Amino acid sequence: MAFTLKRWLPVKVGEKESKQASRAIFPNAQRRTLLKVPQGRFLTRRNVLTAPEAQWLREQYVFTSPFFYLERAAMSLVGAVWMGIIGASWSLGVGLMLLGLVLWRLRDMLRAFAERAPLSGMPMTYMTFEALWGKLASSPLRLPMSEKALESGMPSEAVDKVLLVEKRVRERTVEIGRGITSLYLGEGFSWEAEKTRALYQLIDLPVSSLRVPAWVRAAYRYPPALASSAIGTPLLHGVGLREEKTMTHPIKSLGGGTLIVGTTQSGKGVMLTNLITQAIFRQEAVIVIDPKSSKRLRSAIRTACQKAGRRAPWEFHPAFPEESVRLDPLGSWSRPSEIASRLTAMLPPDQGIFNDFAWSAVNVLVNGLFYLTEKPTLVKLRHLLDGGIDNLLLRVMKKDLDERGPREWEADFNAMPYPTENRLGYPIPEVQKLAEFWESLYAETLRGPGPEVIHPLLAVYRHNRDHYAKITASLQPILAMLTTGSLGEMLSPGVMDEEDTRPVVTLERVLEAGDVLYLGLDALPDRVIAGALGNLLLSDLTSYTGKRYNRGTSGRSAARISLFVDETANVINQPMIELLNKGMEAGVHVTAAMQTVADLTAALGENCRAMQALGNFNNLIALRTKDGETQEFVLEAFGAAMVWSEGVALGSASMSEIVPTFRASITRTSSAKREALIPQEMLGKLPDGEFFASIAGGKIFKGRMPVVLDSAPEG
Numbered sequence: 001m002a003f004t005l006k007r008w009l010p011v012k013v014g015e016k017e018s019k020q021a022s023r024a025i026f027p028n029a030q031r032r033t034l035l036k037v038p039q040g041r042f043l044t045r046r047n048v049l050t051a052p053e054a055q056w057l058r059e060q061y062v063f064t065s066p067f068f069y070l071e072r073a074a075m076s077l078v079g080a081v082w083m084g085i086i087g088a089s090w091s092l093g094v095g096l097m098l099l100g101l102v103l104w105r106l107r108d109m110l111r112a113f114a115e116r117a118p119l120s121g122m123p124m125t126y127m128t129f130e131a132l133w134g135k136l137a138s139s140p141l142r143l144p145m146s147e148k149a150l151e152s153g154m155p156s157e158a159v160d161k162v163l164l165v166e167k168r169v170r171e172r173t174v175e176i177g178r179g180i181t182s183l184y185l186g187e188g189f190s191w192e193a194e195k196t197r198a199l200y201q202l203i204d205l206p207v208s209s210l211r212v213p214a215w216v217r218a219a220y221r222y223p224p225a226l227a228s229s230a231i232g233t234p235l236l237h238g239v240g241l242r243e244e245k246t247m248t249h250p251i252k253s254l255g256g257g258t259l260i261v262g263t264t265q266s267g268k269g270v271m272l273t274n275l276i277t278q279a280i281f282r283q284e285a286v287i288v289i290d291p292k293s294s295k296r297l298r299s300a301i302r303t304a305c306q307k308a309g310r311r312a313p314w315e316f317h318p319a320f321p322e323e324s325v326r327l328d329p330l331g332s333w334s335r336p337s338e339i340a341s342r343l344t345a346m347l348p349p350d351q352g353i354f355n356d357f358a359w360s361a362v363n364v365l366v367n368g369l370f371y372l373t374e375k376p377t378l379v380k381l382r383h384l385l386d387g388g389i390d391n392l393l394l395r396v397m398k399k400d401l402d403e404r405g406p407r408e409w410e411a412d413f414n415a416m417p418y419p420t421e422n423r424l425g426y427p428i429p430e431v432q433k434l435a436e437f438w439e440s441l442y443a444e445t446l447r448g449p450g451p452e453v454i455h456p457l458l459a460v461y462r463h464n465r466d467h468y469a470k471i472t473a474s475l476q477p478i479l480a481m482l483t484t485g486s487l488g489e490m491l492s493p494g495v496m497d498e499e500d501t502r503p504v505v506t507l508e509r510v511l512e513a514g515d516v517l518y519l520g521l522d523a524l525p526d527r528v529i530a531g532a533l534g535n536l537l538l539s540d541l542t543s544y545t546g547k548r549y550n551r552g553t554s555g556r557s558a559a560r561i562s563l564f565v566d567e568t569a570n571v572i573n574q575p576m577i578e579l580l581n582k583g584m585e586a587g588v589h590v591t592a593a594m595q596t597v598a599d600l601t602a603a604l605g606e607n608c609r610a611m612q613a614l615g616n617f618n619n620l621i622a623l624r625t626k627d628g629e630t631q632e633f634v635l636e637a638f639g640a641a642m643v644w645s646e647g648v649a650l651g652s653a654s655m656s657e658i659v660p661t662f663r664a665s666i667t668r669t670s671s672a673k674r675e676a677l678i679p680q681e682m683l684g685k686l687p688d689g690e691f692f693a694s695i696a697g698g699k700i701f702k703g704r705m706p707v708v709l710d711s712a713p714e715g
């Protein structure tokens with residue numbers, strides 16, 4: 001603390017000892033402090049004080065109301081006035097001294113106000129899209145004008161001119177956007193051990209005792225304080241509010257993915273909206289997976305695209321099928337086997353060998369369809385899994401016979417002696433007869449595209465039906481839900497479907513065009529299906545990334561693709577972990593928001609897999625978190641710091657002699673211990689939109705993210 005022992009406690013401690021003790025206990029570096037302590041007065045009234053009492057008194061002093069100084073100034077003023085009334089020359093001198101004291105006390109009061117005013121924290125603030133742009137680019141964001149021009153009923157030549165100017169403005173906006181090199185991380189300050197120490201000093205005090213009147217905040221140009229009814233403590237931001245500035249970070253040095261963790265209503269949506277808006281401003285290809293389909297987010301994305309001079313976002317949104325695009329999740333791949341992987345990625349992760357069987361079962365069907373040059377869609381695969389593969393096998397064998405068989409193979413086949421009924425009197429299907437015919441011709445020929453597809457299909461055909469049903473059982477309900485109703489049409493678009501005018505997109509096409517795709521998944525029948533679809537799309541993205549990587553579009557020069565995932569636990573799967581791990585190389589930058597580590601563990605089956613996934617994030621933004629496991633994860637990422645703690649012991653004794661002599665002693669201990677840089681319980685006391693962040697594994701920041709809005713809210 002900045003005060004010396006003597007100043008703080010007017011007990012008789014030798015001047016020399018006082019200085020020595022002060023120096024020993026508080027080396028210069030420790031002298032800087034948040035609050036100054038006035039000279040004590042209570043302590044002189046009593047001779048015996050126990051340490052807890054002393055501590056209590058100290059707190060009273062440290063946090064005396066600033067009006068205490070006013071009271072003292074007033075007393076001095078009264079003294080000065082009296083001296084003036086007396087009117088003698090000596091009293092005028094004393095009066096002047098007292099007036100000097102008045103000024104001194106007033107100065108102390110102002111200082112106390114200045115130190116205390118920021119401690120009431122900050123409310124949630126708002127910023128317009130233009131203001132956010134202003135934080136990133138040197139020239140202001142120019143707005144589209146054509147709508148106003150058209151509305152105003154201008155002559156058509158004038159409108160043409162306006163449109164031309166607007167085109168140039170848009171091109172310029174795009175150019176400036178591409179040149180943005182930093183990421184805006186909100187308003188805040190860097191959090192060092194000094195802040196931790198200040199926080200430890202204030203943590204146990206009633207927050208109300210630290211509040212200053214609103215006019216004092218206004219006088220120091222702070223906005224209104226965090227409301228006393230608001231969630232969280234204002235102290236966390238308050239201890240550094242005086243140093244608050246705009247926080248930006250060079251995008252290039254961000255590395256790895258960014259994880260946003262926070263309990264419900266802590267501000268994940270606010271943070272994501274802001275970061276997504278920035279990616280849109282930078283003209284990157286953006287994909288947003290929003291399992292909850294937040295209206296606010298969707299409208300912010302639309303506005304951001306419009307302001308950044310970009311094409312409107314593609315929106316896939318089952319709740320509004322008429323407004324939504326159709327999306328083909330199996331539309332792009334580099335190897336056919338990826339399709340089976342994509343489908344089985346939707347299965348629960350802990351089924352091991354069953355998932356492998358399901359993969360082979362789907363892969364066989366996909367290969368069959370490809371052999372027939374048919375596009376696999378979810379609907380087709382579902383029918384094959386449900387209804388059996390007889391028809392597919394039949395067509396595949398016929399095609400192979402057409403291509404390689406004798407010219408009149410059909411006549412030979414029809415002439416082949418074969419029973420029409422089995423022993424129970426049931427008709428024998430054509431496929432069985434054709435299979436034997438095909439085998440009689442090509443039993444030896446195991447090679448070639450036909451046989452390579454037909455042999456596995458035959459194996460499935462002859463496989464025990466019950467067992468096959470068991471293998472594919474877990475896939476069927478998921479496929480059923482993804483292929484029924486309007487969702488079926490939206491996810492299995494037939495190119496020949498002429499009546500349906502909704503555009504068909506694939507992730508690949510969106511990304512190649514550098515567009516924005518919003519996927520709102522909330523309206524799906526249930527969470528499982530939202531998760532399954534999210535999984536499917538993430539697998540699609542992973543395979544696109546692989547393709548891009550193989551094409552040599554990788555490294556830092558690759559055009560950035562920004563993927564934003566809200567409620568990550570709902571959609572995370574192995575492909576997403578791979579994406580986190582290797583996506584950077586192909587220019588895919590992931591920002592994921594989640595609530596708790598436990599959710600992730602549940603989604604991935606095991607804690608170690610959750611940790612593996614979390615290990616891939618290089619940047620952590622921790623909003624308010626409530627559960628212990630998540631808090632510990634956050635604290636581990638933030639590290640520890642030397643935190644000084646102080647102890648005070650006061651003692652006094654009087655000798656039993658005729659002339660009493662008093663002795664007083666004071667013992668102050670100051671010890672340093674490595675402790676968490678942020679007290680764990682404080683993570684649960686962050687107000688809405690406030691966070692601690694560790695960016696690129698380096699410094700720790702305390703920040704708050706303003707809500708981006710089209711226009712500032714009223715009031």
Ligand SMILES: Nc1ncnc2c1ncn2[C@@H]1O[C@H](COP(=O)(O)OP(=O)(O)OP(=O)(O)O)[C@@H](O)[C@H]1O
Binds near residue numbers: 707
């Ligand atoms: N555009 C906005 N205008 C006003 N307040 C907003 C806006 N966006 C968010 N908020 C407020 O910010 C707080 C955090 O909301 P946010 O949607 O970011 O929470 P979240 O962490 O995403 O929660 P959940 O887990 O429920 O999705 C809420 O109190 C919300 O009312």
Ligand SMILES: [Mg+2]
Binds near residue numbers: 268269292294566
């Ligand atoms: Mg949210």
